[in-house]
Amino acid sequence: MQTSPLLESLMEALRCLPGVGPKSAQRMAFHMLQRDRSGGMRLAQALTRAMSEIGHCEDCRTFTEQDVCTICSNSRRKENGQICVVESPADIHAIEQTGQFSGRYFVLMGHLSPLDGIGPQDIGLDRLEERLGQESLTEVILATNPTVEGEATANYIAEMCNAHGVLASRIAHGVPVGGELEMVDGTTLSHSLAGRNPVRF
Amino acid sequence: MQTSPLLESLMEALRCLPGVGPKSAQRMAFHMLQRDRSGGMRLAQALTRAMSEIGHCEDCRTFTEQDVCTICSNSRRKENGQICVVESPADIHAIEQTGQFSGRYFVLMGHLSPLDGIGPQDIGLDRLEERLGQESLTEVILATNPTVEGEATANYIAEMCNAHGVLASRIAHGVPVGGELEMVDGTTLSHSLAGRNPVRF
Ligand SMILES: [Zn+2]
Ligand SMILES: [Zn+2]
Numbered sequence: 486m487q488t489s490p491l492l493e494s495l496m497e498a499l500r501c502l503p504g505v506g507p508k509s510a511q512r513m514a515f516h517m518l519q520r521d522r523s524g525g526m527r528l529a530q531a532l533t534r535a536m537s538e539i540g541h542c543e544d545c546r547t548f549t550e551q552d553v554c555t556i557c558s559n560s561r562r563k564e565n566g567q568i569c570v571v572e573s574p575a576d577i578h579a580i581e582q583t584g585q586f587s588g589r590y591f592v593l594m595g596h597l598s599p600l601d602g603i604g605p606q607d608i609g610l611d612r613l614e615e616r617l618g619q620e621s622l623t624e625v626i627l628a629t630n631p632t633v634e635g636e637a638t639a640n641y642i643a644e645m646c647n648a649h650g651v652l653a654s655r656i657a658h659g660v661p662v663g664g665e666l667e668m669v670d671g672t673t674l675s676h677s678l679a680g681r682n683p684v685r686f
Numbered sequence: 687m688q689t690s691p692l693l694e695s696l697m698e699a700l701r702c703l704p705g706v707g708p709k710s711a712q713r714m715a716f717h718m719l720q721r722d723r724s725g726g727m728r729l730a731q732a733l734t735r736a737m738s739e740i741g742h743c744e745d746c747r748t749f750t751e752q753d754v755c756t757i758c759s760n761s762r763r764k765e766n767g768q769i770c771v772v773e774s775p776a777d778i779h780a781i782e783q784t785g786q787f788s789g790r791y792f793v794l795m796g797h798l799s800p801l802d803g804i805g806p807q808d809i810g811l812d813r814l815e816e817r818l819g820q821e822s823l824t825e826v827i828l829a830t831n832p833t834v835e836g837e838a839t840a841n842y843i844a845e846m847c848n849a850h851g852v853l854a855s856r857i858a859h860g861v862p863v864g865g866e867l868e869m870v871d872g873t874t875l876s877h878s879l880a881g882r883n884p885v886r887f
Contacts, residue, residue: 487757487778487782488743488749488750488755488756488757489740489748489749489750489751489752489755491732491739492736492740492749494732494735494736495733495735495736497732498725498728498729499729499732501722501725501729502714502729503713511776511779512704512776513703514736515749515775515776516704517702517703517733517736517737518736518737518740519795522737524699524702525733525736526733526734526737526738527699527702528699528700528702528730528733529729529737530699530730531692531695531698531700532696532699532727532729532730532733533730534692535695535696535718535719535726536718536719536726536730537727538692539690539692539693539719547690548689548690548716548719549689549690549693550692551690554689554690556689573716574689574716575712575716578712581688594720
């Protein structure tokens with residue numbers, strides 16, 4: 486906007502958000518200025534604190550402003566003895582929402598990708614190996630993404646677990662619940678067939 | 687995220703942005719934390735300054751941190767003698783991009799809406815009338831939206847201009863350039879027919 490350098494820099498700054506182009510940046514800026522200045526101020530404060538104070542959990546590598554995150558320092562979750570390995574903090578959120586897991590996590594913040602120069606240390610596997618040696622774990626659940634890199638990463642960690650005598654398991658792949666069979670891709674369907682379970686009466 | 691109260695409040699605060707639900711808020715927060723902390727800090731600073739310093743131009747009511755905006759204080763634009771009346775600051779942006787107008791603007795920040803209790807003073811028409819009396823204007827171009835409220839507002843202002851002996855004009859409505867005739871709605875097509883121009887050779 487030729488009428489306001491501050492407005493122009495706000496619209497420019499909003500474009501650091503993923504999926505926000507010039508049009509949405511403009512709409513967002515006008516919305517806050519016209520209808521929600523207090524929301525805009527709250528956002529500014531939340532951003533400042535989050536960007537400067539949030540680091541990574543020493544135990545699981547997820548985002549947290551504490552040294553050790555709330556999940557890792559929860560003693561009941563420690564007693565559980567299970568660690569679920571995921572690629573990103575968003576995956577923790579998804580798994581927590583199922584209410585089916587009460588152990589702890591380990592967040593790779595990515596996956597092995599030799600072509601991009603991302604090796605075991607870059608995804609924190611030195612720290613995971615340390616934990617495999619120190620803690621008395623009952624199971625490591627490999628919940629990396631069902632992609633080529635995710636599978637390769639899962640296999641690598643499974644071997645690490647095996648070397649430390651810790652059971653490793655891989656989450657099941659198959660037809661999504663509620664989906665239509667004809668809409669499912671071939672690879673998923675193959676996994677689904679290979680992983681079939683006997684029907685019990 | 688159970689792992690970080692700060693992250694939770696960031697995701698909550700991002701939802702003040704129009705069109706941002708829980709999923710996109712999460713994606714935005716993770717994106718900034720993981721890949722663009724400096725972008726997040728810049729956004730925080732731009733927000734703080736914009737929300738606290740941007741007010742309205744004394745002459746045209748658009749958003750600006752100055753008393754009078756850059757367009758209104760431009761002497762060449764003053765000499766032009768035309769004022770284009772629009773509903774929102776975003777409309778200024780759209781018209782500026784055509785490069786076809788070199789006068790000044792007047793931003794209503796809405797339109798007349800008696801049912802919602804929005805009268806002439808709420809959209810700054812007292813200030814516009816003051817300007818009609820004080821300045822030597824050659825034309826007021828009514829570029830309110832082609833809606834019922836926009837038309838009513840344009841008519842109201844046209845009468846005001848008439849009372850002050852200032853020419854009022856309404857932007858043309860018609861078939862959008864590059865559009866297909868069969869895709870255009872009936873009202874637009876009626877406007878387009880009624881406003882037809884002789885072809886000159
Ligand atoms: Zn942790
Ligand atoms: Zn102005």
